Amino acid sequence: VGGKAKEVDRNQLIECGDSETLNMYQNHQVNIYTSLLYSNDLFFLMYLREGNEPEETTQITYRELLIQVCRFSNVLQKQGIQKGDRVAIYMPMIPELVVAMLACARLGALHSIVFAGFSAESLCERILDSSCSLLITTDAFYRGEKLVNLKELADEALEKSCLLLKHLRRAELGTSDSPSQSPPIKRPCPDVQISWNQGIDLWWHELMQEAEDECEPEWCDAEDPLFILYTSGSTGKPKGVVHTVGGYMLYVATTFKYVFDFHPEDVFWCTADIGWITGHSYITYGPLANGATSVLFEGIPTYPDVSRLWSIVDKYKVTKFYTAPTAIRLLMKFGDEPVTRHSRASLQVLGTVGEPINPEAWLWYYRVVGAQRCSIVDTFWQTETGGHMLTPLPGATPMKPGSATFPFFGVAPAILNESGEELEGEAEGYLVFKQPWPGIMRTVYGNHERFEATYFKKFPGYYVTGDGCRRDQDGYYWITGRIDDMLNVSGHLLSTAEVESALVEHEAIAEAAVVGHPHPVKGECLYCFVTLCDGYTFSPTLIEELKKQNPIVTFILKMKKLRLREIKSLAQDHTANKVGFKL
Incomplete structure (x- = not known):
């Protein structure tokens, strides 16, 4: 994978029911950051950044990212961050978010990214649960027409050290303005008043100006933790899902390559937010591990109009497009014209993620967006799995609208009845997995007992997804929804x-x-x-x-x-x- 590596003994792979250690690869050292950047052409485009406003565009190369990450790694070290520490990140979809998470990875610190749409209470809960020693946030950002004051929410959430990025105030960089002044930008935002805790809050740009361009990476064991990401959970306290360096990187790199049929000339776009696992795996780590060029989108699908997504597809000649059924259904209700007014000729593969897609939305996606010529990859996976588990392979798997089709390489699904018996042939019941895979979560942060009880207790020897599933006569898998979404009428x-x-x-x-x-x-x-x-x-x-x-x-x-x-x-x-x- 990179760095100091030893051959892995197959006997070190564990049985799925043995959750005591979950060591997939032992005595295998790596730094995920160096593997992502040093292995790729540094002058190749990494991100095509599209801001909330269509005219806000930036191109970022791998070399530029390398320099920024090294600088910010030095910034974090000066703040006392070291291997094993937890760093909370509460930011919108901007390049500095990627810089921050990769700087943590370079130092062996665990990033805990909190979706910028979450409340101060949710942010506080996650910071306290993982004992984060630093929070990185922005002053404010626009989401469509809505102004979100993140610094205000961060101040509500905690009284810890806060490292603040000027986002709406970028035009002022290098001036001697007072931090509390309203930022003069293209779109006036007089309501943004940045509170400032002298001696505690720090400006990102000031620290970066003083930082050096080189930073020696911290070498980690493959089973060292890479990040914590909290699942929202329908009820109960959110779970801090822990993913590790070696197995996670291997799995997201492999699934990205084959599920999206990636080629070096592709332009990939995942519309998710990095605050969710989809963004971790298929905006940051998966694409970077393959040297891909990706679109990083800060806006929303309906701003400034409902054709925004398809305008971006044409603008950057996107070839592989990955979005959620919710977004598809949202845009469906505006009809075909906002889509068909744009060419979309570059599109080759269309993906869906986040929930089962109903056949009507699938067919609209295929017929209207893809013009009946693009493969649809309807992917099933979870925060806990790290990457795709059930998915078609474009051009290789005959498609059925609404079906996640078949398991990815090495994935062994089964359907169980209430008694824990495996069902053969056509069947419906609990979806489980019979053996581990590299991207499987290793624990719930600070609560391994909850990890075992949640995922292994109900059916010992199996990983329990919590989802219902149906297998048809052709062996295709159909996700029927969360088991706790089953109703008895x-x-x-x-x-x-x-x-x-x-x-x-x-x-x-x-x-x-x-x-x-x-x-x-x-x-x-x-x-x-x-x-x-x-x-x-x-x-x-x-x-x-x-x-x-x-x-x-x-x-x-x-x-x-x-x-x-x-x-x-x-x-x-x-x-x-x-x-x-x-x-």
Whole structure:
């Protein structure tokens, strides 16, 4: 992988049920950062950066990244950061986010990235759980039309050392302005007043100006931790998923190469945020390990208009495109024209990630976005798995709309019934994996017992995904949704994903979220939240049509913007307490 390496004995691979050590590779040393950058052409483009505004563009080479990461590694060392320390990063999708995480990797420190859309409370919880000694954030940023003051949220979250990046205030760099002044930028933002804790807060640009361009990397064992990333979790305290240096890098590099059929001339674009595992694996580590050129996007799909994504595809000649079914369904409701007004001729492979994609969205993605000529790779994986587990291979796997198809190389899935018995042939039940893979998480930070109880206790000897799955007569795998999203209505076990998919078959429905609600007779009944496609109105007639199409549905409610995760979290929290929830 790079650095001082020894041959790995196959006997050092563990059985999946032995979670005591999870040592995939022993006596194998590496620095993930040097493997990512020194192995690639330093003058090759690494990122094509697209800001919130279409005119905000930057090109970054591997050499430029190398210099910036070395400088920031020296900055961190001067702040006392060393191997094994935890560093919290709370930043939008800007190049400095990548610089910060790779600088941590260069020093052997663990980065813990917190999605910039999370609240001060969520940030505080994650910082305290992993005992972070430093927080890196920005002054503020725009997300579409919305101004987000990250420094204000960071101040709410903690009273620890904060290293602050000027983002909206970039035009002022090098001046002697007061930190509390409003930043004069292209878009006025008079509401941004940066609070400053003298002696505690530090400016990124000032420290970087004094830093040297070279920094010796810290060599790590392959099983040393690389980062902590917290899962949101529908209920309970978020889990700090720990991934390690050697196995994780190997797995994301390999899955990126084969799942996206990567070639050196490709331009890859994953629309996720680096605050999620998709961004870690397929914006930072996977593409860099393959020497790829990627798009780094700070904006949102609907700003300044709903054709933004396809405009960027044409602008940078994107060949491989990776996004979420939620984004696809969101853009579907605006019709085909915002897509077809752009060429998209460069596209070759289209990917989906984050949740099962319903067949209607899959077909729109294939027919409209891909013009019926691009392979669709519908990938199933988790924060805990590090990389793709079930996925088609473009051009090699016959596609079925909505199916994650087959396991990736070396992945051994099984479907179990409630008794833990493996089901053969056509079957539906619990999705588990029978043997380990390089990218498997090693522990829950600070709580190994929770790791064992969550992933191995229910079915000893198997890694339990927590997802339901169906295998059809051709051996294709279909994810039916989280097991905790299974509802028991009048004695019938129903998957929320299947009901949601049925609802969006109606031409008026853009998105749907289904949750259970206690019912005195049925046990549970279904509340369905929907958003409408443009040109349709919410009416009693529409409600009757949807109920006729889905007789098990009890209530249907319209929402302007669907926040599926928040809706389901609210419903599950209240259902667990047996009190229901108020609408």
